[in-house]
Amino acid sequence: MRVLILRGNPRKGGVSDKMADLFAEGLRRTPAHVDDVDLCSSNINPCRGCFICSSSDSARGACPINDDMRAIIPLVEEADALVCVSPVYFYGMSAQMKAFFDRCFPFVKGYDFDKEKGNLINITSFPLKPKKLVTISIASGRLRGSFDAMSATYASIAGALGIEYVADIRRGESPYFSILGGMSLRVRRVLDAMVKAGEQFGLEGFIQPRTLRTAELELAESDAAFAANAKVFWALRKRGDSRGGFSSGAASEDMGILLSEMCKRFSPQNSPKNASIRFDFGDSRVYSIKIAEGSCELCRSSDFKEQLAVYCAPEVWVGLSSGRKNAIEEMKKGFLKVEGDLSLMAKLNRIFPRGNA
Numbered sequence: 228m229r230v231l232i233l234r235g236n237p238r239k240g241g242v243s244d245k246m247a248d249l250f251a252e253g254l255r256r257t258p259a260h261v262d263d264v265d266l267c268s269s270n271i272n273p274c275r276g277c278f279i280c281s282s283s284d285s286a287r288g289a290c291p292i293n294d295d296m297r298a299i300i301p302l303v304e305e306a307d308a309l310v311c312v313s314p315v316y317f318y319g320m321s322a323q324m325k326a327f328f329d330r331c332f333p334f335v336k337g338y339d340f341d342k343e344k345g346n347l348i349n350i351t352s353f354p355l356k357p358k359k360l361v362t363i364s365i366a367s368g369r370l371r372g373s374f375d376a377m378s379a380t381y382a383s384i385a386g387a388l389g390i391e392y393v394a395d396i397r398r399g400e401s402p403y404f405s406i407l408g409g410m411s412l413r414v415r416r417v418l419d420a421m422v423k424a425g426e427q428f429g430l431e432g433f434i435q436p437r438t439l440r441t442a443e444l445e446l447a448e449s450d451a452a453f454a455a456n457a458k459v460f461w462a463l464r465k466r467g468d469s470r471g472g473f474s475s476g477a478a479s480e481d482m483g484i485l486l487s488e489m490c491k492r493f494s495p496q497n498s499p500k501n502a503s504i505r506f507d508f509g510d511s512r513v514y515s516i517k518i519a520e521g522s523c524e525l526c527r528s529s530d531f532k533e534q535l536a537v538y539c540a541p542e543v544w545v546g547l548s549s550g551r552k553n554a555i556e557e558m559k560k561g562f563l564k565v566e567g568d569l570s571l572m573a574k575l576n577r578i579f580p581r582g583n584a
């Protein structure tokens with residue numbers, strides 16, 4: 228199977244790129260042949276609506292505009308599947324993705340009347356190899372409606388070109404991927420599902436519903452939590468932190484997010500019945516985790532005396548919680564100070580296991 232990935236994301240290294248990379252990684256585990264085209268760095272002019280292509284005998288060279296579409300049209304013809312990746316821009320696909328589809332007009336030739344169904348249908352000018360379409364759409368919001376207009380447009384375009392629309396992956400909450408990077412378990416499940424989706428598509432020509440559901444998993448537990456965390460993202464942007472990609476460093480700006488993610492991984496069976504840990508990140512950022520009778524709670528401040536106190540800079544805790552730093556090494560270097568019940572410190576990785584959902 229020849230798969231043509233079409234990237235319509237103007238911002239490089241963002242969430243669309245990441246999702247496209249993961250899907251491509253899955254595809255490359257299969258015998259599928261993958262072509263990857265960045266529409267935004269290609270020179271693709273808007274369609275001028277001259278209809279000259281409609282009078283041509285071939286889709287190749289049918290358009291009088293001499294730009295990169297001359298090289299892309301043959302790739303579209305040869306492909307067995309198109310994978311279109313685009314951010315949601317005001318409820319639609321990016322202008323670059325739309326310009327690409329408008330320039331596919333050489334493939335379209337008016338209408339026909341389907342006597343059996345009794346309705347009008349689009350017809351294509353040139354015999355197109357049977358094709359499948361997968362779309363991956365990225366939005367910052369978590370409103371399901373954010374994607375509806377875009378999906379409807381893709382579905383109509385697929386209908387007009389006689390392409391089978393097999394999967395519409397709608398990935399909302401994109402700021403979460405910047406804030407939490409690979410540290411949240413739910414984010415990691417989504418990232419893994421994107422690779423799996425590529426692999427399943429490359430092997431079977433479709434994506435299993437369960438994989439799609441995981442790829443679209445909601446990351447915030449409520450709209451209110453999403454709004455609160457999205458504010459952290461926008462505050463970072465305002466402060467000039469333009470790391471929109473997968474930098475986990477951004478998370479160090481809000482340790483509350485990191486620690487609440489850690490609490491979600493709480494494993495009661497590996498934990499003492501009652502425990503309390505204080506985290507002091509300097510700059511008056513103090514948090515406490517209280518474990519009582521099999522449940523775990525994050526408090527911004529506490530009126531109880533903690534068994535264990537951890538003192539370090541935010542980036543040190545980010546490194547420790549992602550497994551990139553080692554606690555003993557950090558203590559030796561003087562970057563991590565621990566007071567109280569040291570055996571509790573030694574158990575933290577089991578109480579909050581990184582590998583559990």
Ligand SMILES: Cc1cc2nc3c(=O)[nH]c(=O)nc-3n(C[C@H](O)[C@H](O)[C@H](O)COP(=O)(O)O)c2cc1C
Pocket residue numbers: 236238241242243244314315316317318319365366367368369373401402471
């Ligand atoms: C011009 C513009 C319009 C946008 N419109 C929407 C929108 O309608 N709904 C939404 O949820 N996000 C919207 N967003 C947010 C983007 O979809 C989001 O930031 C996404 O992560 C961008 O993809 P990237 O990370 O690959 O750059 C918009 C962003 C821009 C720049």
